[in-house]
Amino acid sequence: MSDNLWNGLTTVFREALDNDSLTLTEGTTAKEVEGWDSITHVLIVVAVEKKFRVKFTAGEIQRLQNVGEFAALIRSKQV
């Protein structure tokens, strides 16, 4: 995964969860991260859409459960 994508995702998650020391790995799941609930999930989705200029579908939003899936999906949508 490119550093750009990874750094960008980390920034988005840190901002949405208001946690500046948060570190992410490919396998980090929603359950493991404090504060990553259905509400912050929306904030993360909207911020990712804005930052990476991509659009998620409703189905994708519901499916996304860990950081690796986010990264993969963003990559697949970026031309």
Next chain:
Amino acid sequence: MFVINPLELTALLKLARQPCPGAAPVMRAAVLADTASQLLAGSLRGYARHLGFKLELFEGEFDQIEMAVFDPASTLHMFRPETVIIYLAAEKMGVKFGTYSVKERGALASEFASRVRGLHQTLSTQGYQTLFFNLADPGDGVFGNYGNKVAWSFQNQIRLCNLELARLAEEASDCHVFDLAALQSAQGRNALFDPKLYFTAKFALTPGILPLVAREVVKMLTARKGSFLKCVILDLDNTLWGGVVADDGLDRIQIGELGLGPAFTAFQSWLKQLRDRGIVLAVCSKNDEANAREPFMRHPDMVLQLEDIAVFKANWQDKATNIREIKSIIDIDYGAMMFLDDNPAERHLVRESFPTMTVPELPEDPSEYVSYLIGLNPFETASYTAKDARRTNEYQVEAKRHAEREKFVDLNDFLRSLEMRALVQPFLPFNFPRVAQLTQRSNQFNLRTVRYTEKQVETLANSAAHVTLAFELKDRFGDNGLISVVILEILGETFFVDTWLMSCRVLGRGVEQFVLNTIVERAREHGIKRVTGEYLPTTKNGMVKDHYSKLGFAPEAANRWVLEAASYTGWPINIVWEKVEEEASA
């Protein structure tokens, strides 16, 4: 103070988590919604914090509005909010609409009306204010434009719902409407609503629009706490008209049809509407006064007339000095003033001199003035009475008094020339609202800053343990209305001054001395031997910290003074008592 640029949602949520300074004024509200409201709640908290208020906010359970309102033992009622914010989402109604029969569809608005009326009535009985969001039309492609001709179309029913809400708000002073529909027409449907967030997470408002929604709603809440704009100070050349009147001449300034005249006419027309609803307009211009006044008197296309301007300052002093003089006449906090000037340097000076004043960056293009200012929605208010519209006139009278004052060398001569007459009455039903309003609004000349509601004023009026005094003042220039309020608590042979406040408009006229003479006279009537006064300092009432010692009270303890009635000889005054028709006592 008024915030011009809304913050980002994440910044608001971060603010919402920070503790408030202890001295921040507190507001208590509840949010009830039939969609997910957590982010709305967070943004409201953040905005209130941003404006220096502490918002204690109760968040209702998702889609449990009726349960919370109609169950008297619900956590909502235990919380006892001042205001209950109710957000019923049009999208939710839209989804259900298709499941109704055609007959039921045609009755949507009347069903909605009984629903909101039922909610409001119950909340009103509890003494809460109700603040409804109105409905942002989601649009439906069922009839297209033809839907306007069909009574049971969704678009017609949604619009009727909004009219029903407006009707309720007009009838009930404790019911308010946040105009979400207007926000949608300004910002666009896509800014307000994102279908995937609605269908995955039940968000009817996007994270992008929430800061604007929060800004507006919090402004409505703080307006009820007395924080709103009351006055606009206007530049003239290139602000009220195009061009420079002294250089271009009366017939070449742009107003009416000449050049960009239509834009300036529209701007004046908007200001005129503000003036008619009680916003005070003042002029502050670097000009020779005669030149500055000429367009108002002689240009046929001017919408604003001299009679619309409460205070007219046109001279070569710097604007900060002029604004201080304007304030000495109209006595409105700098924080409740807006300054409009096309010149960035003047705006900078005013912003530096008065940090709490609202100084918008007017667009360079005058054709954008009105739409820019409307977009800020700076003139939120919590009340309007017909009396507000007469305020300009009161200030014009005050300006005349000031001019008169300058003619006299001796203060006493001036005071005598005013021919002041005071009417002293106890609290009576006709003055309950005004007395309550004064206790809530007066910050500077207020010894203990105790706030009373109308209901509490009524209780004091009927209390055997209190003597209440309401002072009205007239002079040869006009009626100043209710200008001072005193509440005396009878403690054995002592009057304890629970409340002593005065409108700063009548400072320096000997009203305090007149009031004290009245208090001592009442003391003697009641067989009271002494009067005890207390000063409770706030950030705003420093002007009265020596009030009691100046009036001849002896210090008794820290911030407490006492006056013996027997040895009091009375202050000489230039105010005569006005006799009131004796009220038939009940």
